[in-house]
Amino acid sequence: MAKELKKDISEVVEQYLCHSCGSCFTSCGHDSISYSKTVAGYLFPKIDYDTCTNCGLCYDICSGEHFNESLVAKTPSDPFVGDVIGTYIGKSTDEFIYKNSQSGGIVTSILTYLLDSKKISAAIVTTMNSDYMPDSKGIVITSSKELLEAQKSKYIPTNITSLLPKIEKIDGNIAMVGLSCHMHGLENLIKIKKKLNSKIIKIGLVCDRVMLHSSIEFLSKRVTNSKVDNFVFRDTSNSKYPGDITVYSDNKINILDKSYRKTMKNYFTPARCYLCFDKMNIYSDIVVGDPHGFDGIDRDNGESLVITRTSLGESIVQEVIIANTILLRDASFELAIEGQDINGKRKKWNANYRAWEELGYKLPSYPKDVIENSIVAEKKDIEKAKKALKHSLKLDKYITREELIKDANDFYENKTSKKSIFSFIKKLF
Numbered sequence: 554m555a556k557e558l559k560k561d562i563s564e565v566v567e568q569y570l571c572h573s574c575g576s577c578f579t580s581c582g583h584d585s586i587s588y589s590k591t592v593a594g595y596l597f598p599k600i601d602y603d604t605c606t607n608c609g610l611c612y613d614i615c616s617g618e619h620f621n622e623s624l625v626a627k628t629p630s631d632p633f634v635g636d637v638i639g640t641y642i643g644k645s646t647d648e649f650i651y652k653n654s655q656s657g658g659i660v661t662s663i664l665t666y667l668l669d670s671k672k673i674s675a676a677i678v679t680t681m682n683s684d685y686m687p688d689s690k691g692i693v694i695t696s697s698k699e700l701l702e703a704q705k706s707k708y709i710p711t712n713i714t715s716l717l718p719k720i721e722k723i724d725g726n727i728a729m730v731g732l733s734c735h736m737h738g739l740e741n742l743i744k745i746k747k748k749l750n751s752k753i754i755k756i757g758l759v760c761d762r763v764m765l766h767s768s769i770e771f772l773s774k775r776v777t778n779s780k781v782d783n784f785v786f787r788d789t790s791n792s793k794y795p796g797d798i799t800v801y802s803d804n805k806i807n808i809l810d811k812s813y814r815k816t817m818k819n820y821f822t823p824a825r826c827y828l829c830f831d832k833m834n835i836y837s838d839i840v841v842g843d844p845h846g847f848d849g850i851d852r853d854n855g856e857s858l859v860i861t862r863t864s865l866g867e868s869i870v871q872e873v874i875i876a877n878t879i880l881l882r883d884a885s886f887e888l889a890i891e892g893q894d895i896n897g898k899r900k901k902w903n904a905n906y907r908a909w910e911e912l913g914y915k916l917p918s919y920p921k922d923v924i925e926n927s928i929v930a931e932k933k934d935i936e937k938a939k940k941a942l943k944h945s946l947k948l949d950k951y952i953t954r955e956e957l958i959k960d961a962n963d964f965y966e967n968k969t970s971k972k973s974i975f976s977f978i979k980k981l982f
């Protein structure tokens with residue numbers, strides 16, 4: 554009788570449940586997994602069935618598809634908010650790090666302190682490479698000087714947990730800066746890589762979503778058809794916080810207004826991001842984001858919101874304050890949650906989750922507390938969610954990237970001309 558085949562991550566990819574974290578690569582003992590981009594710019598794993606032994610481990614640890622027992626056990630009673638020890642707002646005291654940062658340079662300053670004081674031996678961070686069209690790339694760094702090139706947010710999928718085999722070989726503690734999908738992947742992986750549990754300091758970023766890699770191509774092509782040397786989603790060195798888009802090409806700095814990013818955000822959102830409940834990165838030791846909703850913020854240059862979730866995270870933040878590497882003031886956790894519109898997230902997530910099921914796709918399996926803490930969406934919200942999800946899937950139906958970019962251009966022109974007609978009519982009355 555033929556042996557029954559075990560499930561593998563191809564099934565997860567087919568259902569668009571992969572969130573591109575990189576953990577399946579780390580789980581594979583046979584180097585059978587590699588990553589490539591789809592037409593729309595989803596970053597998905599691919600299995601080489603010539604070397605795959607069908608052990609099923611990649612499926613077993615996939616947090617895009619399910620949370621395993623240890624991750625379920627670590628889930629706080631309200632998963633949309635998470636546990637908290639301290640909430641702060643502030644910035645780096647290092648002028649260069651601050652100027653080169655996304656919000657307040659807190660992430661880079663904490664890592665600099667940890668590396669320079671030898672509290673960690675290495676850190677996993679995300680930088681941009683410079684292919685014909687730049688792309689994000691996870692790297693393992695061992696010196697604080699290397700941190701500068703990793704500053705600023707890359708709003709595209711990056712499979713950084715695929716770097717974990719590299720850090721397993723390094724003595725001492727490691728810090729990983731990641732989105733919630735990376736932390737979910739890491740936690741599920743701990744089931745088979747127990748040593749990682751005590752070794753990694755988790756610095757999480759608040760994250761509502763990434764954008765598909767094709768967004769970089771669309772935005773770059775608005776200003777150049779040449780090779781793009783670097784691409785910055787939010788560049789505060791050429792514009793005020795939160796920063797316009799900068800496309801570096803032909804030795805020229807091309808600035809695109811931030812409204813392009815806002816107008817096209819939904820267009821380029823991957824389906825899987827709509828299904829994620831964890832905007833506040835609840836499994837991290839320290840979480841850093843933008844201080845939305847607070848008064849008295851330095852709006853011209855930026856500041857960071859900092860939430861400590863574990864005693865380890867809190868003690869690190871206190872040490873970094875004492876070392877005068879960062880300057881923080883106390884802030885209200887409730888205001889931080891309100892500023893990130895978590896009640897809106899509870900409702901939108903519920904609508905997306907139900908819409909995904911109604912479209913006939915497999916749901917990611919989350920702890921029951923997630924459903925219980927969401928807000929039941931109305932029929933009209935579910936219908937709206939279906940439209941957005943179908944759009945995300947449609948982008949991968951294009952045969953070529955060029956066709957997709959053309960559609961994105963049409964969408965942009967249509968949306969902005971409707972907006973200007975609307976504001977013209979408004980002015981008349």
Ligand SMILES: Cc1cc2nc3c(=O)[nH]c(=O)nc-3n(C[C@H](O)[C@H](O)[C@H](O)COP(=O)(O)OP(=O)(O)OC[C@H]3O[C@@H](n4cnc5c(N)ncnc54)[C@H](O)[C@@H]3O)c2cc1C
Pocket residue numbers: 653654655656657658659660661662677678679680689703704705706707708709710711713730731732758759760761762763841842843844845857858
């Ligand atoms: C995809 C994404 C979505 C975000 N969404 C929100 C949001 O909705 N609300 C909010 O308040 N904040 C959000 N943030 C966080 C915010 O943009 C800043 O990253 C955060 O405030 C830290 O700023 P900083 O100045 O301290 O970091 P910096 O000193 O500039 O360092 C940035 C760090 O982020 C890491 N990083 C950059 N891109 C990625 C990536 N794609 N994956 C993993 N690590 C990465 C780098 O490795 C670097 O260590 C998001 C960030 C990202 C990357």
